[in-house]
Amino acid sequence: xxxKLVKETEHPLFRRSRKQHTERIGRGLTFAAVLMxxxxxxxxxxxxxxxxISTFTVNGGSVxxxxxxxxxxxxxxxxxxxxxxxxxxxxxxxxxxxxxxxxLCTPIAVGAALFMSEISPKSGRTILQPxxxxxxxxxxxxxxxxxLSVVVPLLRDHVSGSGFGIAAGTxxxxxxxxxxxxSLAFDAIQSVPRQLREAxxxxxxxxxxxxxxxxxxxxxxxxxxAVIFGMARAFGEALAxxxxxxxxxxxPHSLFEPASTLTxxxxxxxxxxxLGTAENNALWSLALVLLLMSLVFTxxxxxxxxxxxx
Amino acid sequence: xxxxxxxSFAAAILLCAGxxxxxxxxxxEQSEGGADAKExxxxxxxxITAVGSSALQPLVEAAAQQYSADHPGAVINVQGGGSGxxxxxxxxxxxxxxxSDIFAEEKDGIDASKIVDHKVAVVGMGPVVHPDTGVxxxxxxxxxxxxxxxxxxxxxxxxxxxxxxxxNRAQGSGTRATFEAFGLDGNEPMDAQEQDSSGTVRxxxxxxxxxxxxxxxxxxxxxxxxxxVNGVSPTKEEVETNNWEIWxxxxxxxxxxxxxxxxxxxxxILSDDVQDTLLPEMGYLPVTGMEVERDAEGTIxxxx
Numbered sequence: 165x166x167x168k169l170v171k172e173t174e175h176p177l178f179r180r181s182r183k184q185h186t187e188r189i190g191r192g193l194t195f196a197a198v199l200m201x202x203x204x205x206x207x208x209x210x211x212x213x214x215x216x217i218s219t220f221t222v223n224g225g226s227v228x229x230x231x232x233x234x235x236x237x238x239x240x241x242x243x244x245x246x247x248x249x250x251x252x253x254x255x256x257x258x259x260x261x262x263x264x265x266x267x268l269c270t271p272i273a274v275g276a277a278l279f280m281s282e283i284s285p286k287s288g289r290t291i292l293q294p295x296x297x298x299x300x301x302x303x304x305x306x307x308x309x310x311x312l313s314v315v316v317p318l319l320r321d322h323v324s325g326s327g328f329g330i331a332a333g334t335x336x337x338x339x340x341x342x343x344x345x346x347s348l349a350f351d352a353i354q355s356v357p358r359q360l361r362e363a364x365x366x367x368x369x370x371x372x373x374x375x376x377x378x379x380x381x382x383x384x385x386x387x388x389x390a391v392i393f394g395m396a397r398a399f400g401e402a403l404a405x406x407x408x409x410x411x412x413x414x415x416p417h418s419l420f421e422p423a424s425t426l427t428x429x430x431x432x433x434x435x436x437x438x439l440g441t442a443e444n445n446a447l448w449s450l451a452l453v454l455l456l457m458s459l460v461f462t463x464x465x466x467x468x469x470x471x472x473x474x
Numbered sequence: 475x476x477x478x479x480x481x482s483f484a485a486a487i488l489l490c491a492g493x494x495x496x497x498x499x500x501x502x503e504q505s506e507g508g509a510d511a512k513e514x515x516x517x518x519x520x521x522i523t524a525v526g527s528s529a530l531q532p533l534v535e536a537a538a539q540q541y542s543a544d545h546p547g548a549v550i551n552v553q554g555g556g557s558g559x560x561x562x563x564x565x566x567x568x569x570x571x572x573x574s575d576i577f578a579e580e581k582d583g584i585d586a587s588k589i590v591d592h593k594v595a596v597v598g599m600g601p602v603v604h605p606d607t608g609v610x611x612x613x614x615x616x617x618x619x620x621x622x623x624x625x626x627x628x629x630x631x632x633x634x635x636x637x638x639x640x641x642n643r644a645q646g647s648g649t650r651a652t653f654e655a656f657g658l659d660g661n662e663p664m665d666a667q668e669q670d671s672s673g674t675v676r677x678x679x680x681x682x683x684x685x686x687x688x689x690x691x692x693x694x695x696x697x698x699x700x701x702x703v704n705g706v707s708p709t710k711e712e713v714e715t716n717n718w719e720i721w722x723x724x725x726x727x728x729x730x731x732x733x734x735x736x737x738x739x740x741x742x743i744l745s746d747d748v749q750d751t752l753l754p755e756m757g758y759l760p761v762t763g764m765e766v767e768r769d770a771e772g773t774i775x776x777x778x
Binding site: 317327422439440 | 528554555556557558559561562581582583584639644645646647665666667668669670674677678681682685
């Protein structure tokens with residue numbers, strides 16, 4: 165390997181050292197990893213985008229109908245030859261489930277985070293840390309199955325209807341996003357500078373006043389970020405929701421009636437459609453909406469983060 | 475430190491490469507060994523993939539398993555994915571066999587002239603209800619009224635005072651297409667709950683008071699009540715004479731004429747051996763026992 169004839173320009177002093185060599189290789193490898201990730205993201209975006217708009221460009225669906233129509237049957241056509249693609253029921257279902265689980269989950273998550281950080285760090289952390297880690301590790305199909313076997317019958321027997329619906333989906337999703345929101349909220353509360361706490365106590369505030377007026381106020385952007393992350397997860401969750409929401413393509417008018425979300429329609433329909441047909445393209449359009457929504461969530465998190473630093 | 479890292483990295487890569495090479499070579503040896511072992515040259519060996527209908531999947535899997543046991547050189551991969559997937563993959567020529575529970579002519583976007591149909595079995599389907607509805611026999615009109623939402627309570631049919639809750643299979647499911655065409659006479663059911671697998675449908679119907687849905691005969695059990703329609707029971711005999719009209723062929727499509735291992739497998743499934751023993755065991759009806767024949771338009775012809 166080393167025993168080559170030495171040319172003049174390759175005098176040992178001119179030659180790159182081994183360390184420099186590994187340095188270059190390392191830089192090359194890591195850059196390749198970054199490039200790969202960026203290319204993958206771009207490719208996914210490109211694919212979903214081109215497929216997603218073909219419903220409107222190739223099959224002649226109307227964008228207005230897509231966002232306002234209430235009947236969904238992309239295999240059939242209206243009198244004027246447009247595929248029937250009213251996705252409003254799923255949009256409403258997705259937003260309802262996401263919003264409601266955020267509302268249900270936030271107080272619990274923030275409360276738990278406060279307890280761990282301010283009230284009783286020792287016992288809080290010994291109990292909650294393993295619980296949170298455990299909850300994160302449970303696969304979504306298990307959540308869905310528990311929802312189907314426990315939550316749905318419970319709602320059916322004690323509330324009304326068949327038990328399938330937005331309420332069941334909300335309950336399952338709230339438990340699913342609880343660990344995410346709790347740990348992020350905990351980080352946000354932890355990052356409140358100690359001087360602020362001590363200053364407020366020195367001014368004579370009680371611990372409760374300090375928590376309400378100082379800590380929560382200071383950590384607000386961080387808490388908001390935690391909730392949005394949780395919502396992004398809830399919005400994209402497919403399997404667990406599909407198992408308990410009932411998948412009826414109707415505009416939800418009650419929490420206890422079967423409804424559907426963008427994700428549940430996607431997972432249900434993919435195996436039954438033929439690539440390139442209007443039915444399949446319509447599903448891609450739903451995927452595009454999901455992708456854009458997740459983009460909105462990500463951007464809003466970044467925007468809040470930027471504002472926080474000012 | 476650094477050197478050791480690099481060494482271990484290289485070792486890991488070598489290990490992976492070695493493992494995959496070993497795997498592939500052992501596979502190759504196996505299939506060669508199998509081909510040499512006892513099969514005459516006329517026997518097809520090799521590797522084929524069958525994709526599509528989840529209703530047909532268990533049968534093809536079981537048959538493929540039996541076939542491979544007798545012919546060690548044959549490797550048959552069976553996958554689900556739905557009839558739509560089966561039909562589109564076979565017309566693209568991406569797989570060797572496309573399984574479907576509807577005629578290719580019935581599916582939009584499929585050029586049925588390019589692919590060849592092999593009907594390998596028949597599946598009967600029927601409406602099922604929760605055991606406590608108190609209704610066991612409905613007329614065709616009542617069935618249509620239930621699924622289109624005109625009837626909303628079982629007491630209107632002389633059953634319990636219980637709201638009817640309709641459960642559909644997903645749009646594009648072969649079972650749903652068959653039930654709509656022959657059970658509901660082509661009427662669109664109302665927008666109601668949808669579930670994407672027969673197993674889930676059975677679970678939900680057995681647990682939800684007042685629920686009604688439809689299942690293939692192979693999914694019937696004691697947890698749900700199978701309805702009679704117009705006094706006819708959903709049984710094998712009634713399907714064979716077409717007194718029970720809600721049934722569908724199970725198709726295995728090939729791109730062009732079947733040849734090689736794909737042909738061997740389809741012939742094997744059509745052999746008396748499989749048709750008379752394996753099929754009834756798994757809840758399918760032998761295609762050989764049918765006294766009528768139906769084409770893609772739904773026209774019935776008596777054959778026996």
